[in-house]
Amino acid sequence: MFNSRYKEEEISNVEDAEAQEASLAEEESMYPAHPECSSVGAELIASKLCLCTKPTQIYSSENKQELFCTAVDSVGDKLVGCNNLVENNERPMFRMSTRVPYGIYCDVHLQRMLRHNCCPSCGVFCTQGRFVECELKHHYHRNCQIVVGDVQCCPHCGRNTPDHDVVITMYSIKRPVFLTKQRVFHTPAKIIFPSGFNYDLKRSESPLISPELVEIPSDPNVLYDNCDINTIFDVINRKDYKLFANILGSRPVSMISTLTDNENINIIHYCARYGHLPAIYFLVSAGVELDLLDKDQNTPLMIAVQSSHNNIVKYLIKAGASISFKGTDGMTALHLAADWGNLEACEMLVEAASNKQEYINCADDGGWTALVWACEHNNLPIVKYLLRKGADPSLRDLKQNVALHWAAFSGCQENVE
Numbered sequence: 340m341f342n343s344r345y346k347e348e349e350i351s352n353v354e355d356a357e358a359q360e361a362s363l364a365e366e367e368s369m370y371p372a373h374p375e376c377s378s379v380g381a382e383l384i385a386s387k388l389c390l391c392t393k394p395t396q397i398y399s400s401e402n403k404q405e406l407f408c409t410a411v412d413s414v415g416d417k418l419v420g421c422n423n424l425v426e427n428n429e430r431p432m433f434r435m436s437t438r439v440p441y442g443i444y445c446d447v448h449l450q451r452m453l454r455h456n457c458c459p460s461c462g463v464f465c466t467q468g469r470f471v472e473c474e475l476k477h478h479y480h481r482n483c484q485i486v487v488g489d490v491q492c493c494p495h496c497g498r499n500t501p502d503h504d505v506v507i508t509m510y511s512i513k514r515p516v517f518l519t520k521q522r523v524f525h526t527p528a529k530i531i532f533p534s535g536f537n538y539d540l541k542r543s544e545s546p547l548i549s550p551e552l553v554e555i556p557s558d559p560n561v562l563y564d565n566c567d568i569n570t571i572f573d574v575i576n577r578k579d580y581k582l583f584a585n586i587l588g589s590r591p592v593s594m595i596s597t598l599t600d601n602e603n604i605n606i607i608h609y610c611a612r613y614g615h616l617p618a619i620y621f622l623v624s625a626g627v628e629l630d631l632l633d634k635d636q637n638t639p640l641m642i643a644v645q646s647s648h649n650n651i652v653k654y655l656i657k658a659g660a661s662i663s664f665k666g667t668d669g670m671t672a673l674h675l676a677a678d679w680g681n682l683e684a685c686e687m688l689v690e691a692a693s694n695k696q697e698y699i700n701c702a703d704d705g706g707w708t709a710l711v712w713a714c715e716h717n718n719l720p721i722v723k724y725l726l727r728k729g730a731d732p733s734l735r736d737l738k739q740n741v742a743l744h745w746a747a748f749s750g751c752q753e754n755v756e
Contacts (some may be wrong), residue, residue: 340394387485389436389459389495391452398431399443407447407521412466413458413480414509419449419466422521455495458483467509468579473498478507575610580617587625608633611642616651629660636666644676644684652684658690662698669704677709677725680718685709689728694731706736 379604399406408421423445424455432441433452437463444452448464451457455476457464460483471476477495484500485492489669491500574583607627619639623629630638643651652672656662662672677683692698710730713721727734 376546383543387436387494388497389455390433391435391455391457391459391495391548393433395431395441396709397441398429399432406513408448409442410444410448411463413463414467416468418463420521423444423447433718435462438462459494460484465507467507468645469504469506471500472505473501479550492595536714568574571606572609575615575618576613577607578615578617580615580621583618584621587621605631605633607631607639608637608642609650611639611651611655612646614648614651616654619651619654623658629655629658629694630664632666638666638672640664640672641666641675644672644681644688645678645679647681647684649681649687653687662691663701665703669702671701672704673698673701673709674707674712677712677718677721678716679720680716682718682724683718685721689725699725699728699730700734702734702736706734708734710734711736711740 356624373497393673406425408423408425410421412419412421421444425443425445430443432443433449433458434441435452436714438460442462451464456478458470458479463480463481465478465480471484471493472478473493473496475493475496475498477493480496481504483494485494485497492498541664543729571583571586574586581613604612607619607622608631610616610622632638633642637645638660640655640662641653642650670678673685673688676682676688684706689695689699699710702710707715708730710725710732712727
């Protein structure tokens with residue numbers, strides 16, 4: 340009986356050992372077949388693999404109404420933070436490996452992490468540029484791969500690192516905007532007219548643009564495929580707007596709208612800075628985005644306000660440009676108009692606002708209203724105009740100063756009175 344039981348236990352142990360060896364063989368088959376990759380090496384590789392799909396019970400202690408995604412994207416040679424809000428504040432935190440901290444991610448980046456579209460060694464998402472892609476379509480940087488002896492492995496799955504890189508390109512309907520800091524964007528409301536609704540658009544007595552300047556070219560079929568950026572800027576500077584219209588018609592609008600000069604200024608921003616209203620008319624008619632941002636987070640309307648090209652300010656407002664968009668430091672076009680002493684632009688912007696008092700008292704990131712900017716720069720006519728239109732002089736900025744303090748700091752007695 341003893342011998343029989345012993346033999347049964349021995350057979351069971353042998354079967355367990357064989358099953359364990361088969362399991363180990365299957366596990367080791369996942370790793371590179373290399374002399375240097377012993378069982379010890381396999382364990383070392385396994386200890387360094389990613390945690391992209393591993394759930395956690397760790398939650399953020401921050402109790403904020405607005406919680407932003409903590410993901411960082413690798414876009415070419417830039418590292419760009421995500422600006423998406425995390426809708427569920429009770430969402431657990433994740434991390435890509437033991438080498439990077441925990442983060443809270445939006446739906447887009449969470450799905451990308453679950454698909455291993457990120458680098459577990461540095462914690463950056465592989466969005467655009469050159470990356471390594473293993474046979475299971477996992478992505479990572481070449482200098483972030485796992486190296487054990489002479490074996491180079493994928494930090495996600497441990498498989499061999501291929502010798503070649505892949506180029507990932509980001510596609511978007513609109514040109515991506517890189518902000519200086521995270522902030523919330525709200526989708527603008529759209530007016531929908533019911534069927535059968537009659538409305539009459541009154542024409543201005545005097546046109547904003549002279550009809551002669553925007554006359555349609557006589558031969559729109561002429562192609563100008565060989566025009567470079569310098570030629571286009573030269574045509575605009577010569578005010579040959581008919582030729583510019585021909586060039587615009589022979590090329591994709593996206594190509595024209597994203598061209599920049601040596602100062603990295605976009606064509607529509609260039610036209611707004613130097614007063615080329617007919618060129619802006621052609622660009623807007625062709626579908627160029629009205630609120631396109633330059634490298635300093637300025638829209639064409641903001642550039643026109645700062646440059647005092649108020650005919651362009653008037654046209655862009657009529658064309659539908661956003662008057663409340665906040666650029667650098669949270670400043671709107673009205674803040675800039677008050678800062679630069681452009682009274683005419685202030686008047687046009689305020690008149691275009693649906694809620695004039697709310698628009699006038701809108702504060703930037705420092706808590707400054709347009710009235711404070713006007714007081715700080717001794718722009719007395721703008722101060723008087725804003726007060727007539729309902730500006731609140733008692734609003735305090737982040738340092739608890741009101742407009743009266745800034746009027747006193749500027750040394751202008753009339754503003755104080």
